[in-house]
Amino acid sequence: MSGLGEPFGLPALRAWAQRHARLGADAPEAAVPWAVAYSGGADSTALLLAAQALWPGRVQAFHVHHGLQAAADGFEAHARACCARWGIALHVAHVQACHSLGESPEDAARRARYRALADMARCHGAHWVLLGQHAQDQLETLLLALSRGAGLPGLAGMPEAMQRHGVAFGRPWLALDGQALRAHLDAHAVPYITDPTNADPRYTRNRIRAQVLPALQAAFPACLDTFARSARHAAQAQTLLHEVAVQDLATVGDPPRIRALQALSHARQANVLRHWLRQGWNASPSDAQLREALRQVAVCTTRGHRLHLKLAHGYVTRDGDALRYTPTPV
Template identity: 65%
Template sequence: MGVAYSGGADSTALLLAAARRWPGQVDAFHVHHGLQAAADDFVRVCTAVCARVGAPLHVVHVDATHASGESPEDAARRARYAALATAALAQGTKCVLLGQHADDQVETLLLALSRGAGLPGLSAMPARFERGGMVFYRPLLQTPSDVLRQWLVQQQIPFVDDPTNTDERYTRNRIRARLMPALAQVFPQFLATFARSARHAAQAQAVLVEIAMQDLTAAGNPPVIQAVQALSTARQANLLRHWLLLQQATPSAAQLDQLLHQVVACTTRGHRIHLKVATGHVTRQGGSLHYAATATDR
């Protein structure tokens, strides 16, 4: 059993709970991004706490430099999960627990709403997922942050506060500092009710994926255009989005709308389809749709 341990309150509470539940069976994995001066202090606190709870600490150094057009947060998240998976696999760990809690879940939902996300975004964070050959779990998604902090204070276990969490240049931090307190005043139970909405969205999205898989099986892979045209517009969009995601391509709303328009208009042999989608193009080849990433993006 592994725990992703940053030294913050959330992951500290998770580590303490896991070490008590599975004594002698828990390893802590600390990702050192090297992005701030306090990073070495985090390691010192983590080392002391791990010694106290009897959990071996594995410090993993990563390069979280973001690529052109990629946000620093996304780059750090991608590097963190890759490093955790690699380190956990090297130790023979079967799964890694993550410390995201109810507040994090609602912040993720609000971010998705602000971006006009569909059901995948409104589903927020899944309780279980796989990445890099490792299974990750988020067991605290229904537990508020305040409850975790209060418990740690009662247990007299030290933790660190990441100074970047108060930097309001980041949208998530502005949501945390300004919007969440306002919501708590107007809707005191919003953490539970918003998280419930995210679970409903996740269930609905799972149904849409099942339908898309069935429709794609019937239409063929790559999909035959006439078979796609036989579906309702909503099911066409659902099938095409799912098919593109299988090609590692995430279409924008505008790209998907344009593709749907072209599919509907494709009624003659000479109709040509060549649309930019994500990092590649959707084309018509015979009676079917095909997707290929551009050579420079592979």
């Protein structure tokens, strides 16, 4: 890879590692702690080359074959050829990412991909799996969240580092310009593939990418930076809300006592109930469901007052002086 020049985004990757990746940096020399989720596209290609330059001989590539389109076999062949040329170990997982009734194909593919990447990380000793999302991807995520009326967790966008399925995932390039990334690869004739589904207007994210982002960047040239800053502010606020929820749940009890809940402000009641449901059952009630729950908690002032309502994938009921949540059997 010496003829490719300095890989794109190397300083940003190094800075990210200093902020987040102490585990991988401290791993034994014999280990291969870094893995890149390598689709063969431009973003993951650039990240793979930068990671190999920063940690030579300590990087492996993970490729997920989704089985959703005929071109997937060609994606895998491209990944194998490039990794062989660059001297990087490649591991491939084949998944069937078909979506169920009422489920987004994108969501189904995303879940299957993360699970496959986590399985490969555990199997091959990777301490971190790096993902190639960049500033445009973050902006698309924020616009999607706004279009859905998301709260702070959605408006915080994609985190730089997270745990999923017991494995650490990192996004070192959320502040980098994806257009500059592709221009760098093109200037150095680095091969990458373009997924034809990225131009399919049936997918909301593709419509945002093709129609909204160009207009937004033309009207507000600094939007990549300013939207990312707003996402960081939202993430900090969400962290504070989580800390408050942990403290409030310790006060009201688990399960929450109704009178203790009523002593909190309306906003803190909503915050602690969301936290209680999320940590116990991974349940996320709608705004309408949560508003009704708070209304019923407010009027629950007599011993005989009953409470029974739908929240997410289960029901909350009154059990003596406390709330009880029962998930609906699948």
